[in-house]
Amino acid sequence: MSSVQFQTVLFRVLKWILIGGLLLSVLFPFYYMVVMSFVPIQDLLRDPLQIVPGLEQLTLETYRQVVASEGDGGFGFARFMRNSALVAAGATALTMLLAVPASYAITRFTFMGRRQLSAMFIAVYMFPQIIIAVPVFVGFQVLGLGSSLIGLTIAYIALTVPVSVHMLRSYMEGIPESIDEAAMIDGATRWQIMRRITVPLAAPTIMSTALYSFMIAWNEFLFALLFLSAKPDLWTVSLGLTRLADGQEVSRTILMAGSVLLTVPIVFLYGIAERWLTEGLTAGADKG
């Protein structure tokens, strides 16, 4: 067998081993999470290896407990989910309102300071969260915004804006400028061109950017932990889940049900936008 044939076969085998093994390692944790959330905790303790439970074992009791409010003896996840949804939706709406005009301006025409603006967005993108966490936390406490959903929403903009500008820009750069020029000759202003022409043309990218911002805000943990730890009624799902886990008396199945509630909305959104999302995020990667 020639080395070409040998390697071709070898790599084909390795390829399927890699795909198969990785599929298992990626899917199993999610499968396990879902299964554990539907079985009674006693069954899990009795036999940890039983990963395919019988149908008669399945129960919705865990979810009832997780979603119910504290008053009804539950863990209040319905409220956590509402908080998370409010913050994530608010941060996303604000981000898009701010980022779309700015990305349009940076990509479509020259003005004084444009280059410095672009540079600023890249620099901000490279600045890690933990460095701004300390003063944002302290400053918001001083301003009285520290323990509120509004404060958290504003802080999240710091995380969503840089990547949103990056995604929107790489798309808008591809829209021919002659369209803008033609509209200018017809007497349209920049704002009109943006609203009536660029935004509709960029609609898919705007949607995927918005979804990505939503994911960042929904998944976020550090700021929520710093801002809201002392205010249980304002906890987001991520924070509520970790606070639950710290209490020793909470069973693992409860934890898994909470994790499912945290994950399902994101996976659902991701399912809708997978294609756009990867294209938007990696735009420019092939150009190097």
Next chain:
Amino acid sequence: MSISTESRQAGAKRPRLTPSQRRNNRDGWSMSAPIVVIVVAVVIVPILWTLVLSFQDARYSDVARNGLFNPLTLENYTDVFTSPGFWESLWVTVVYTASTTVGSIALGFAVALALRDVFRGRGIVRAVFLLPYVAPVVAVAYVWKVMLNPQFGVLNAFGTSYLGWDQPIDFLGRAPYALGTVIVFEIWRYFPFALMFFSAALTGLSREVEEAALVDGATPWQKFRFIIAPQMMPVIVLLTLLRLVMTFNKFDDIFLLTGGAADTQVAAVRVYDQLVGSSNIGAASANSVVLAVILGVGLTFYMRLTRGKDSR
């Protein structure tokens, strides 16, 4: 320097701005001013403030009372450099960052190559591979914790029943294992990020050169080594940069998995402990400034290195 020349040009030109230039300036700034205000308020001011706080002996109450104006001191910095905890956490951070960056990029590259040729269900497989990256970190961290639990975790049950382990392994609570486990977790969570970039770049490659090489009898390995890999260098450089920055200051993953116990206290977790545990804002700020400087120096060095390679 470029700023000053530009502003001088702008200054010289100002009287002769055409109406359309003036309109562009006005539109440009009215479109971007709101975002600039927000970014300055929640990113740039905080960064500068961290710098100021790092020179102050500040607890939370001092900042609330005196705002910016606390007495200045260098003590935070001397504390940072003389504390053994800092050097330990720096070393753990470096090991963690380097191994997860290399690991996630290598795995992402391998998977992108494996998914390069079309097969039935490729789209679904790729979408599934991205799940660890999009799923909320809190949820996946807890699933891992439950799976790895020594008493009733599925992995230890499997190991002791079928792999002949003498006793369950405390993957997240014992020193040599814990760091390895969080590294594996991080690679698991971020190989999809690299996969996305490599997939996009691989679709952009023209196949003609590869086909010519095949005709000339190149082996698959040679094809990878001499044709594909060199063309992926820009992506590798970009990804390394992004992953280094993101991982060096990573907080959530380790905080959720181990809380920084069992020799896994990375720098960001240490900053958090100083901030919340001992509410020592000055120390936490000094620590993050030192980290930012170390990261900055490392990145400059890295960019020198890669730029040098490119020009050769």
